Amino acid sequence: MEKKPFERPLIKRLNAGMPSKFGMHTHIEALTEIDGLKVEDLVAEHGSPLYVLSERILRKTYRDAYNVFSTRYPRVQFAWSYKTNYLDAVCNVFHQEGAWAEVVSGFEYEKAVRNGVPGSRIIFNGPDKQEEDLKLAIQNGSLIHIDHFDELYLLLELAEKGTGKPKVAIRINMDTGIYPQWDRFGFNYENGEAWEALNRILLSEKMELVGLHTHIGTYILTADAYRIAASKLAILATGIERKYGKVIRYIDIGGGFASKNTLKGAYIPGTDAAPSFEEYADAVSSALIKSDIKPENLPLLVLETGRALVDDAGFLLGTVLANKRLADGRRATIADIGVNLLFTSFWYQHEVLPAQEVSQHTEDTTLYGPLCMNIDVIRDAIDFPLLKKGDHIVIKRIGAYNMTQWLQFITYRPRVVMIDESGKVHVIREREDLEHLIRLERIPAHLKSDDARKK
Amino acid sequence: MIRLKKNIAVSDTGFVFDPSTGESFTVNETGMKIIGYLKEGKSSEEITSLITQEYNIDPLSFEKYSQDFMDMLKQYDMLEYEKEV
Ligand SMILES: Cc1ncc(COP(=O)(O)O)c(C=O)c1O
Numbered sequence: 001m002e003k004k005p006f007e008r009p010l011i012k013r014l015n016a017g018m019p020s021k022f023g024m025h026t027h028i029e030a031l032t033e034i035d036g037l038k039v040e041d042l043v044a045e046h047g048s049p050l051y052v053l054s055e056r057i058l059r060k061t062y063r064d065a066y067n068v069f070s071t072r073y074p075r076v077q078f079a080w081s082y083k084t085n086y087l088d089a090v091c092n093v094f095h096q097e098g099a100w101a102e103v104v105s106g107f108e109y110e111k112a113v114r115n116g117v118p119g120s121r122i123i124f125n126g127p128d129k130q131e132e133d134l135k136l137a138i139q140n141g142s143l144i145h146i147d148h149f150d151e152l153y154l155l156l157e158l159a160e161k162g163t164g165k166p167k168v169a170i171r172i173n174m175d176t177g178i179y180p181q182w183d184r185f186g187f188n189y190e191n192g193e194a195w196e197a198l199n200r201i202l203l204s205e206k207m208e209l210v211g212l213h214t215h216i217g218t219y220i221l222t223a224d225a226y227r228i229a230a231s232k233l234a235i236l237a238t239g240i241e242r243k244y245g246k247v248i249r250y251i252d253i254g255g256g257f258a259s260k261n262t263l264k265g266a267y268i269p270g271t272d273a274a275p276s277f278e279e280y281a282d283a284v285s286s287a288l289i290k291s292d293i294k295p296e297n298l299p300l301l302v303l304e305t306g307r308a309l310v311d312d313a314g315f316l317l318g319t320v321l322a323n324k325r326l327a328d329g330r331r332a333t334i335a336d337i338g339v340n341l342l343f344t345s346f347w348y349q350h351e352v353l354p355a356q357e358v359s360q361h362t363e364d365t366t367l368y369g370p371l372c373m374n375i376d377v378i379r380d381a382i383d384f385p386l387l388k389k390g391d392h393i394v395i396k397r398i399g400a401y402n403m404t405q406w407l408q409f410i411t412y413r414p415r416v417v418m419i420d421e422s423g424k425v426h427v428i429r430e431r432e433d434l435e436h437l438i439r440l441e442r443i444p445a446h447l448k449s450d451d452a453r454k455k
Numbered sequence: 456m457i458r459l460k461k462n463i464a465v466s467d468t469g470f471v472f473d474p475s476t477g478e479s480f481t482v483n484e485t486g487m488k489i490i491g492y493l494k495e496g497k498s499s500e501e502i503t504s505l506i507t508q509e510y511n512i513d514p515l516s517f518e519k520y521s522q523d524f525m526d527m528l529k530q531y532d533m534l535e536y537e538k539e540v
Contacts, residue, residue: 006512009486009524011471011531014479325523329530361483386483388520 008323008386010361027360028385031353031394034315035419039355039392042417047431048319048392049337051403051416055093057313058399059421062097065309068277073285075300079123081255082108084306084400085314089418089428091115094309102255102304106133113140123252123304125171125213127151127185131158138164145169145213145252147186152197159206169211169252170197174232176216176225185215189232198236202244209246212236215254215304219263223275227283229253234291237299252302253284259311261348261397270348277308307400314399316342317355320391321370331365333384335393338369338376340407341414342398345378352378355392358385371409408432457525458537459493473533480531485510489524 032039035054043050062078069076079102080094086108091101092115101112104126112122119140127147129137134151135158137144144166146152155166171186172194187194201209212233216225230253237248258274266273288301318337326332339345352367365384369376378395387393406413412432417425464472469487471480482490485506492502502521507514528534 003511004509006506006510006517007483007485008520009489010483011480011486011490011524011527012482013531014481323523325526329527359483361481388516 006388007359007361008388010363010386012361012363028353028358028362028383030355030357031396032355032357034394036423037419037425039317039394042425043317043319043355043392046415046417046425046427048317049341049414050317051398051414051429052315052317053087053090053399053416053418053428054313054315055418055420058090058093058310059097061309061312062094062099065277065303065305066097069281069285069301069303072281073288073301074298077250077300077302078309079121079252079302079304080309081304081306082111083404084255085310085403086111087403087416087428088115089426090310090399090403100302104128106130109133109137109142120167123213123302125215125304134158134166135163138166141167143167143169143210145171145211146197146201147171149197152200156204156206159204166207167210168201168207169209169213169250170194170201171213171215172233172236174214174216174229176228176232177222178217178220178225180217182215182217186213189236194236195239198240202240202246209240209248211250211252211299211302212248213252213254213302216256218256218307219258220256221258221273221275223279223283226253226280227287230284230287231291234288234293238292241293241297247297248299250300250302251288252304255304255306255308257305257308259307259397259400261311261344261350264347264349266349274308310399311397312399314397314402316395316398316402318393318395320387320389320393322389323387326366331363331384332368333365333387334368334370335378336370337378337393337395338371338409339378340369340371340409341402342369342378342395343402343405343407344398344400348397349379350398351396352382352384353394353396354385354387355394358387361386403429408437412437456496456498456537457493458496458535459490459528460533460535463490463494463533465490465494471533473531476532478531486524489521490528 034052035056079100081102083104100121101117102123103109103112119142122142124137124142125145146168159166172189173183173186174189175181187197201207214229216229233251240246257280260270260274262270318335320335322334324332362383362385365382367379367382369378415427415431416429418428419425462474469482471482503514503517507517
């Protein structure tokens with residue numbers, strides 16, 4: 001006779017329907033497959049932990065977002081925010097779909113060029129552009145978004161030295177009702193600093209002002225903030241046309257749309273709290289269309305959407321290493337995914353699902369990573385099924401920021417695979433190895449092992 | 456020998472009631488089995504053998520999970536120790 005599958009025994013106190021910090025109990029569905037491929041098989045072949053990206057979801061999300069904006073506004077252009085996920089395979093999916101590149105460092109700029117993005121389709125943002133980076137960007141005709149006056153003057157100097165005529169926009173920070181206001185970056189709208197910068201650029205005639213840019217923050221839950229931002233940029237654009245007869249070619253509204261992840265401490269899950277692309281698009285497009293910009297001069301709308309385009313396409317697979325009881329009787333489960341691989345666990349309550357069928361029984365669990373540190377908590381309170389050592393877990397919506405902010409710590413960073421639209425698996429980043437990690441190290445002669453042993 | 460306290464009530468739908476504290480608990484299928492065997496006065500060796508015959512688990516792994524389960528029963532104050540006769 002076939003034996004029955006074993007679930008570890010559980011007894012749990014009933015708390016008369018009181019929601020605890022673990023939330024009301026909801027039935028947990030296992031996530032056994034990603035794009036038709038078994039999680040078990042993926043881990044067996046590529047190891048655990050494992051990052052998985054779905055090309056199907058990447059493209060679908062991009063097309064959804066593009067359709068929503070382009071049916072509401074005549075001219076729309078996405079620029080892929082490299083810092084969100086700059087694995088070449090991911091960038092190239094977005095570039096194939098038609099996205100430009102948005103970069104914030106010399107390194108990201110080099111990557112975009114290497115990925116074949118024409119210079120004129122690279123937006124160069126951020127406060128840290130080195131002189132060499134700027135020279136290259138000027139020569140390539142890239143769109144340089146000026147962050148501060150020091151950069152503005154450096155560009156003037158380079159232009160005077162004959163490097164070429166920089167194509168520029170300025171980054172503008174403003175009050176959109178969002179707290180905290182990101183006023184570290186760019187020139188302020190309300191206090192007139194933005195106008196000061198614009199006057200300096202337009203009067204010099206050494207640079208070509210092509211656009212206006214803002215990035216009001218990240219994971220913005222109120223679409224109305226974008227209406228305010230777009231309106232303020234439109235007011236500047238009409239002012240520039242009135243004063244200088246200069247038509248602004250594009251308005252770049254930055255990134256910041258929320259993904260469907262749930263923030264820590266939030267009462268409403270992200271799937272309900274995050275505005276849809278439709279809501280953001282309505283806010284931005286109606287503000288631009290209703291503005292005083294002449295219809296024939298309506299600027300190109302540029303979007304630097306990061307997390308909302310890539311979060312859903314990423315999955316992190318892992319394995320249960322051990323189960324423990326904490327001193328107060330609470331359950332602790334240790335998995336092989338540490339916070340170094342899931343940086344976003346510091347602010348998200350990530351959805352963690354079992355990768356095999358489970359019963360409806362669950363336990364209040366703290367989910368730890370394998371790092372020997374107290375901060376290594378993936379979920380501090382999760383209503384979780386009874387997994388055993390060796391069982392697999394899937395963490396959803398991890399496509400944004402984790403594959404760029406990850407830290408190598410005590411062990412190698414794992415493989416990243418992409419499932420293409422036909423269900424074929426491609427390794428897009430190899431698991432690190434010792435060779436890779438020590439390649440940059442240098443040992444002073446007197447510390448070489450032979451000498452060291454003599455002492 | 457360890458025993459389940461006599462007054463603990465167990466329903467066959469997976470609910471456990473402790474009349475001395477008024478508290479209710481849920482158990483899953485394997486938990487239910489173990490509690491049933493404890494009530495019948497079976498030893499831990501007997502329980503291990505019965506469970507490993509019925510379920511797909513080896514004795515050593517089962518011991519690990521049952522130990523944890525017994526700790527929870529102890530924590531909920533449901534066990535008593537009976538002197539060997
Ligand atoms: C200038 C700029 N644009 C775009 C983004 C992408 O933002 P998000 O991932 O919130 O859409 C960022 C992220 O910080 C940014 O700094």
